[in-house]
Amino acid sequence: MAFGLRKRGPSNFARAADGSMTLVEHIRELRDRLFRASLAIVVGLIGGYLLAQPAFDLLKQPYCRLPGMMVDGECQQFLMLAPADGFILKLKLALWIGLILGAPVWLYQLWAFIAPGLHRHERKWAYVFVAIAAPLFAAGAALAFLVVDKGLAFLLEAGVTGTDSQLEVTRYISFVTTMILLFGVAFEFPLTLLMLNFTGVVSARRLLSWWRIVVFICFAFAAVATPDPGPFGMTLLALCLSLLYFIAVGVAFLNDRRKGRGKELYADTADDEASPLEFDRDPVEAGQPVGGVSPIDAPEPVTRPLSIERRYDDVT
Template sequence: MTLLEHLRELRTRLFRASIAIVIGVIIGYLIHNYILHILQDPYCALSEKQVRNSNHGALPAGWQCQFVVMKVTDPLLLTLKISLYAGLIVASPFWMYQLWAFVAPGLHRNERRWAYVFAGLAAPLFALGAVLAFVVVSKGLEFLVNFMPPSTSLLIEAMAYIDFVTGMMLVFGVAFEFPLGIMLANIAGIATGKRLLGWWRIAVFIFFVFAAIATPTADPFGMTFLALCMSLLYFGAVIFALVNDKRRGRNRPAYANIDDDEMSSLDDYEVEPVEAAGPIDGYDPIDAPTAVAAPTPVERPRPLDRGYDDIT
């Protein structure tokens, strides 16, 4: 395909993916209230617990879990944001297939096989990270709320809370994709399992630094939990790399399976006989070489007294 044909195909793939995302956004809009209710559960559970503690275990009549809206446009923006996130998740199989259909023709058969494995692991790992982030949010909120003075009440702004929860889910989901990069580097021969195992101290330190920077909260629970999960996934990727190296025979010299007293075998070498001269495939044979003329004798040099020297 020419460059213009590739661009046309990319335009077609992007258009189809956009149509799928728009349909997903419409579906997300229809269920955005249900999604918002799920995202509110950690805050509502914490708020209900505080109210019960302050009222001797009983809830006041007509009590409801409510959020604060600071701007007039926030309800519309909140609905659109939830619908967009839901649409991306609902339409993810289709737009990921369009991306794969554009990239797959340029890969070899072996590369396609590993690409199928990575594509199959990417979505479950991201979903696992998002679910764990949702669990961590409740612990983080409880830790942060404990620093609130007794004379104050907790009212959380809706947009800020949704950004906080979705940000945590996004950070955890992206962080859980890191082991796939390690596996890809090992399959490509860039890093061996033995080398990756030797880097475990540096890797764990980098994970804690990344978790401290990426998590949107100041509580130690989210940071520590994310760093520990990334460390466990790193060691899992190292085990895969060690097994893959052993299967492919890496880190082993070519003479590893040869005994010290074993002789080199010459049976593998085949001697092909020289064919007689004759016409081959319609071509005439090369003529025999002619004899070389005998060399002429070299004249003896004259003495210096009978001729000229080099100067005169």
Template sequence: MAITLRRRSKAQFGRAADGSMTLMEHLQELRGRLFKASLGVLAGFAVGWFLLAGWALRTIQEPYCELMARSFIRDHPGKPVPQCPFVQLGPTDVFVLQMKIALWVGLIVAAPIWLYQLWAFIAPGLHRNERRWAYVFVGLAAPLFAGGAVLAYYIVATGLEFLLQFTPANVTTTLEITRYVDFVTNLMLLFGAALEFPLVVVLFNVTGLASAKRLLSWWRIAVFLFFAFSAIATPTPDPFGMTALALVLTALYFAAVGFAFANDARRNRRRVVEFGNVGDDEISPLEQDLEPVERGEPVAGASPIDAPTPVSRPKPLDTRYDDFT
């Protein structure tokens, strides 16, 4: 049965690649893959709700809780530390929040399933070289996004400490849990998405839109845009998150430029092997080593053509056809 399914999958991939599938077959395949991806996300949601939602919520609360615990110990030495102060404005806020966190966890847990279904639907329309580069970009995009999310998580504590130090002594700080979780998750998503920018730089070089030298010449503009984007997109006004995001983007940009230099060198070596040491705007030299052409055999004279056979006169219509024809 497994062999039959594998053969059927390969045959379906081949039909989709050579364009022999009809529109209805493509729509049926899309419906099946969306259904399988939805089942994977639903299973991941169940795992997140029963196993990981509580742990994820406590992990998100941890930077603020540790900060408030240190502040309480400093102001009230020797007293037991109370529970982490949060406020719920509605009776269903925490329930909806846990569902949202379970959905995010389900998307992460079921990522291999729905990403495979998406890739299996798109891959037949790509060439083999494009599929190879797609594997590379997907393999780099996932750890870059995860690294950005982890960086944002550790910046939250520093940003909160900077912001809460302006709170006067007669003001009690108690955050609303839904807004706090949205603040942390949005910051993690922002940092994760921002760290995908170096892949765009690499894509420009791989596709031939920009050489490594041109990318390096743009470094001043790129650094300025990184700091401007970080200042606008970072939800906190403290300089720590903005500077950290801008410095990480700058480092990744120069790493992408280094990859572009290596890729250009590899491309130049292959071009020298195939076309010689000739520039793209130069004319290839013509070889002047001409080989003498030997004299061929003489052509015999043409024989006369026979006279054409005369065509017989056509018969009249009344003698060639009967009543039926």
């Protein structure tokens, strides 16, 4: 039995990159990728429902480490205001975990839809930025958990009720998850500066000139974002953000040196400053004399065209 080899045409990625796909095909591809991404989130939601209890036990550790919360070796229970609060909280945790578990799939589907519109070097740098963004977000989340662990006791001790007060479970979990998300997004700030530098919007020298403003913004953001009004959480977050900023500036200097930026003739001149005039340039030599123009010969006479009878033969 003979099998014929069928010639495969260009892939959807190649057709989308060269612009040969129609609008209907783009919409159909978007529908398929949204379906795959939703399916991955649903599968992750099922896994997150199974892991919701261990995640809750991890998030309640700062609460259990408060003074007076451990009774006979067990942590005191949270306060619930409605019968369905526990189930709704479990669904919220399952959704968060499902988004994390399904992130490789739905991020790939998003990237596969956007990547054909980018150039080759843009796709290469996008891989690098995504590989850096995930560890930065994880580091910010870990720092947020540490700050909540250290700052929660201060918040309760500073109040009028004392540390023996029970906390409402949904508000406590929302407080912890919001802090994790806020710190994780804040740690992406240096990556934004690198994207601006790699795309040529700002130079490393210009980024370094903003260091006073950036350090002030880091401390102001840390003072507002951290739950601990004391100096521990605010200083820790501000120092981490400032350190990441200076690391990003150092990488930007390496990138500018690799691309040869800053070596232009007027690179040190500000945009609102007139460029200096230099008079030590090589003098312009006198031009060579132009010779006389030779006369143009008269055109040859055009031969008289043949008549129609003599122009074609019998065949034509």
